[in-house]
Amino acid sequence: MVEKFKEPQDSQTAEVDFGDFRMTKQRRAVFDVLHAERDHPTASEVYIRAKEQMPSISLATVYNCLETLTQAGLVKQVNVDREASRYCPNLKPHAHFFCSHCQEVYDVDLRPSADAVEPWALPEGSIVEHVEVAMKGCCPNCRGAGTKANA
Amino acid sequence: MVEKFKEPQDSQTAEVDFGDFRMTKQRRAVFDVLHAERDHPTASEVYIRAKEQMPSISLATVYNCLETLTQAGLVKQVNVDREASRYCPNLKPHAHFFCSHCQEVYDVDLRPSADAVEPWALPEGSIVEHVEVAMKGCCPNCRGAGTKANA
DNA sequence: GTAATATCAAGAATTATTCTAATTAAAATC
DNA sequence: GATTTTAATTAGAATAATTCTTGATATTAC
Missing domain, CATH: 3.30.1490.190 (Ferric-uptake regulator, C-terminal dimerisarion domain)
Structure with a gap:
């Protein structure tokens, strides 16, 4: 049930166990953004950075990808007070x-x-x-x- | 600078150090709601309960009061994930x-x-x-x- | 009592996030 | 490799909690 997918394109990080989810270009881009700079960006910040590599990506997709990655256990959602959620790849x-x-x-x-x-x-x-x-x-x-x- | 105010009306709880803030009827009502049932109501729930005693109170005022009480250190804001903030009087x-x-x-x-x-x-x-x-x-x-x- | 200041109320505005519906891409099957 | 099936993406609308704005009302200071 849990399989490994290889990335469908060049990327900075090695292959990742993505569970039941597909490793799409967009999810890979979001994942890479979080690993490139290990600060704690908000969804909007991830969106801005992901757009540099993939100008067609939408904010809704960034939200979707972040949720998928969080569910897959590959990133963590960080909440400080009521501010926008931040995301971190530290497992x-x-x-x-x-x-x-x-x-x-x-x-x-x-x-x-x-x-x-x-x-x-x-x-x-x-x-x-x-x-x-x-x-x-x-x-x-x-x-x-x-x-x-x-x- | 820090004074004590007596409640301006009958109420369930004793006088409270309210710092630089005025103990108004509305703040007292919100404060009392939190002490009456020590669960962890959201602002809307506090609003509903406060209205029973003070039908004229508005949701905006409940938010204001909760913020004032939080700043005064009399209640704590509790955040669980991104859900609505809850409030608790446990100091x-x-x-x-x-x-x-x-x-x-x-x-x-x-x-x-x-x-x-x-x-x-x-x-x-x-x-x-x-x-x-x-x-x-x-x-x-x-x-x-x-x-x-x-x- | 009057002036100055703080608080309240109602509703508009804001912001992060989620939902909807149509399009597109990927995997499975033929 | 073409077709079918399924999942993911997109843009924009919708939502929900919260904050802001403005004018009215209290409360304290003088």
Whole structure:
């Protein structure tokens, strides 16, 4: 049921297990955009970047592709407050740190052998399928530079 | 600068430190709604409940009040995915558990002397001002009842 | 009591996202 | 390799939560 598809055209990344989905040109383009610069672009930003390689792609398709890729487990959707969703190709368990000064989103790795759920007193019998941790504050860069963006 | 206002009318809860803001009838009504049933209503749900006590209140005012109360630190805004924000009056540090079956949001306390940030390998010099932890899964009730809502 | 300021209400506007319907592309079958 | 079937793409309309705008109404300061 789960097969591998080879990319139908030249691309920067190797072949990817795409599950039941077809690896179309558009999905490949969106996937490549996310891997080219590993910041955390919004759908619109992905759209702008994808258009450089594929001017015919539409915003609706970018939304579709991002959803498909998310369902396939190839990218993660990142939500900070009520702002536009951002997307990231980091598949390791990680949290997100949002710097209020430079407005950047950083990935934060889980410490070796640490457990993100451990600090929380869940009732017996709860089943956790998914944890999302979002931190907000000031990143080391902005801190050193005297909080330029906000001061 | 930070003063106490007494409520301008009868109400269920005691006087509250409201910071620089005025405790108006509308804000009090919204505040009371959140304390009456400690579930996690959306702005629209708060609106519906507040109208029972104050039929003249508008949705825009409910949004304004919720924002004011949030800024004053008296309620917390809870965001799960891209769905409508929910509001909760629990001021203790806590996470939220969203049951995909009954669609309820539960508060999850921090274990005694546990630290929500500890599992995360933040770069030196990061300053965390705020942490938001959202878990998704199945609550003990739904688990016992054979996942009625989804199966 | 009057002036200054803050809040409220109603509806318009905005924004991210999803839906719809028609076209196009890809895979399966002949 | 041509045809059929199925899935994906596109453009634009629709939606939903939220914010903004403007004028009216309270509340505090003087």
